[in-house]
Amino acid sequence: MKNPVKSMAVALALSVAALPQAYAETQGVSDTEILIGSNNDLSGIFAAFGAPAVGAAKQYFDQVNAAGGVHGRQLKLIAEDHSYQMPKAMQNINKLVNSDKVFVMLLSLGTPMNIASFPLLERKGIANIGPLSAARQMVEPLEPYKFVGFSSYYDQMNAGITYLKENNDAKVICAMYIPSDFGKEIQQGAKDAAADLGLDYKAETTHKPDEQDFVGSLTKLKEEGCDTIATALGIRQTITALATAKKIGWDDVDFIGSSAAFHTAVAKVPGGVTEGFYAAAGWPDLNTRMDDPHVKKWVDDYTAEFGEAPGTGALLGRSAAEGLVLALEAAGPDLTSEGFLKAMEGLEYTDPITGVKVDYSAEDHQGGDAIIISRIDGGDWKVIGEK
Numbered sequence: 554m555k556n557p558v559k560s561m562a563v564a565l566a567l568s569v570a571a572l573p574q575a576y577a578e579t580q581g582v583s584d585t586e587i588l589i590g591s592n593n594d595l596s597g598i599f600a601a602f603g604a605p606a607v608g609a610a611k612q613y614f615d616q617v618n619a620a621g622g623v624h625g626r627q628l629k630l631i632a633e634d635h636s637y638q639m640p641k642a643m644q645n646i647n648k649l650v651n652s653d654k655v656f657v658m659l660l661s662l663g664t665p666m667n668i669a670s671f672p673l674l675e676r677k678g679i680a681n682i683g684p685l686s687a688a689r690q691m692v693e694p695l696e697p698y699k700f701v702g703f704s705s706y707y708d709q710m711n712a713g714i715t716y717l718k719e720n721n722d723a724k725v726i727c728a729m730y731i732p733s734d735f736g737k738e739i740q741q742g743a744k745d746a747a748a749d750l751g752l753d754y755k756a757e758t759t760h761k762p763d764e765q766d767f768v769g770s771l772t773k774l775k776e777e778g779c780d781t782i783a784t785a786l787g788i789r790q791t792i793t794a795l796a797t798a799k800k801i802g803w804d805d806v807d808f809i810g811s812s813a814a815f816h817t818a819v820a821k822v823p824g825g826v827t828e829g830f831y832a833a834a835g836w837p838d839l840n841t842r843m844d845d846p847h848v849k850k851w852v853d854d855y856t857a858e859f860g861e862a863p864g865t866g867a868l869l870g871r872s873a874a875e876g877l878v879l880a881l882e883a884a885g886p887d888l889t890s891e892g893f894l895k896a897m898e899g900l901e902y903t904d905p906i907t908g909v910k911v912d913y914s915a916e917d918h919q920g921g922d923a924i925i926i927s928r929i930d931g932g933d934w935k936v937i938g939e940k
Contacts, residue, residue: 581656589630590655592645594662597637598787603662606870607632613874624886642666664688664735678890683873688738692918703835703921706811710742712924712940713809713833727779728757736785743783767797784810796826817864820929836907838934847905872906
């Protein structure tokens, strides 16, 4: 006769072994290590954001690790390059989640890429922290695993168009954009802002991510009488479009981008071809924060390691990395996905890099709400307004 107690014990052991790993142990967390994934653009049209963001995050994690890690665990960042291409992005997210088995995703770049990854992250209970996308879909609808650092493209564009109406007498709004989830978000923000403000949304042009010839598009928009153009293009594309407008002699038009165009490289183009370009973003440019000792030390450390001063991508990488470490520390030594999400929802601090107030809650997974309007003047982004 079988021993009923022994049989029950065996059955229980088998049932536990058959449970998904998420129930048996926390994926990506061991006694000595926490695995952090990033699905990024390290070589494509937004590499100027992605590559330095990853470098700055790794540098900060190295410093944290040298000081003993977080509750005794070392932080390991695994970054994969999708080159802003969807097939690569999907291969990467499957590798990071199912093969590398990361605990959390950080700084993943691209609106379409992040959106496509959400079903897998939701099934696995993996948080998506500080994506390099400010589309509303990064936090809408509200989900336990979605967290963003700053204001949305949509709200930024609304604030930017409002500023140009009030200060530059904008009347005819147009748009140039990549027709993806990224570009459509910014185009919609400009179109809705125009409607809300009683302005004329007149014309738009769409562009492939690798397009570099904008003569025809700009000629069309000029003929339509546009006086304000919202842009949702790659970094190099933005610079080329601005240079082309000057080349064809169109100087009575304002161009405005969102945080996706708010990059140090755009301001520093030789020859002043980007002078006068506006951007609405969730943070001020790094040059406005250099009197802060924390920022200056980071800039010095980054420059010493990478041989060049940090720009906007590095700023975002360091900012997100510091926020992640704060949440990991708050989650305590018994790190679980549930405990980490609760820690994220309890974060409230002033970002030491951007100076923006960050405040998460169970009802609000957007950390920063600020919208700062800047304009390129003398090769630097200068703050000219804030909402």
